[in-house]
Amino acid sequence: MGPDSVNFETINLIRQITADGKLEIEEVWDLAEYLNNNAKARKSWPGKRLWKVIQQVFEDNKVTEEEMHMLGKEIADIEEICSEIMEEEQAPEPDEDRPPIDVTTLSLPSIEKTVYVHPRNDDKRLFASNLRDHSCTCEDWCETHHDLPSGSIGxxxxxxxxxxxxxxxxxxxxxxxxxxxxxxxxFILARLQLPAKPLTIWEHLEWDGHNAYVAYGESQWATVIANVGGRSYEHYGFNLVDSRWSYGTEPPDAQIIAQHLLEHSAYKPTGDTVDVTPRSDPEALTLQE
Ligand SMILES: [Zn+2]
Known part of the structure; x- marks a missing residue:
């Protein structure tokens, strides 16, 4: 299989869904709806492969934790295959002298303020976000962000x-x-509607008039939020074990960022690549054949 047989619209949707490293029930619903309404996506890779799983998942219109894990694993496999396809296409970058990188380690200031935040979806709940110790009452914070050291962006x-x-x-x-x-x-995280990845180290890198944010820690995936020109930033993932970019999608000056990450992170492999967060059951969906 080559890049010509990849449906990049579907890939982009999956990339966005897993950009925060999690798969939530609402996102599975979005994916199912997209495939259900889009015959072309259902008949090409990776939609064809996902559709089989989605059909299984939605058969009884009840999504179990086991099914969420199955889907998470399917998405992780697709990510890996996509990276391989894209890597074969990319010419190796010239091994020039690297420009010096200006590294700033970022941390959170403590502010005497508690903000009551309405979640972005139409949820009626209100979350108390405390900026003195950077804690929140939401599920995501309690499950994934609370054990990071105080002041950590993660x-x-x-x-x-x-x-x-x-x-x-x-x-x-x-x-x-x-x-x-x-x-x-x-402001970038707010605009991208992303939480900070729960990683211990967050740095701002500057070189040759370019800049990017990188985060790494107890995960084989490092997060990169790179400037792609002007005031625009995009989100990328870099696998520290396999030394490859998620979905084979690279930021500008990918080599410089990758080398910095490989030299500074000390990750030892352990668990899964995609976490799943099963929550509630989806609405009924009438599946296409
Ligand atoms: Zn929260």
Missing amino acids: RLCKHLVDAMKEAHEDPKADTEDWLESLTDLI
Whole structure:
């Protein structure tokens, strides 16, 4: 199989769904709906492969934890195959002298403020995001962000990202000592609607007029939020064990970023690549043949 037989619309959808490293029931629903409404996607790779699993999952319109794990594994396999296909296509980059990289390790300032945040979907619940110790009352924070060290960017769930942004916009809040790169990161995460990946180390890298944020820690996947020109940033994943970019999609100056990550991270392999978060059952879906 070559890149010509890959449906990149489907790949992009999966990339977005798993950008925060998690698979949630709402996202499975989006994926099912997309495939259900799109015959071309259902008949090409990777939709064809996913469709079989989705049909199984939605057969009784009840999604079990086991089915979520099955789907998570399927998506991880697709990611790996896609990386391989894309890597074969990419010419190796010239091994030039690397420019010096200016590295800033980022941490969160402690602010005396609690923000009550409405989740972005139409959820009626209200979450209390405390900016003094960077804690939140949401499920995501309690499950994935709470055990990161105090001040770590990785403690930010989506609500804390929004709360930090709100604090920065509050004329009464004292945010003068915030690093510009930290302020930018908060606004980028808010715009991308992403929580911070729960990783211990977050850095801002600058070289030759380019810049990117990188995060790494107890995962074989490092996160890269790279400047792709102007004020635009995009989210990428880099696998520290296999030294490859997620879905074979690289940021500008990929080699420079990859080398920095490989030299500085000390990851030892352990678990899964995609976490699954089963929550509630989806609505009924009438499946296409
Ligand atoms: Zn939260």
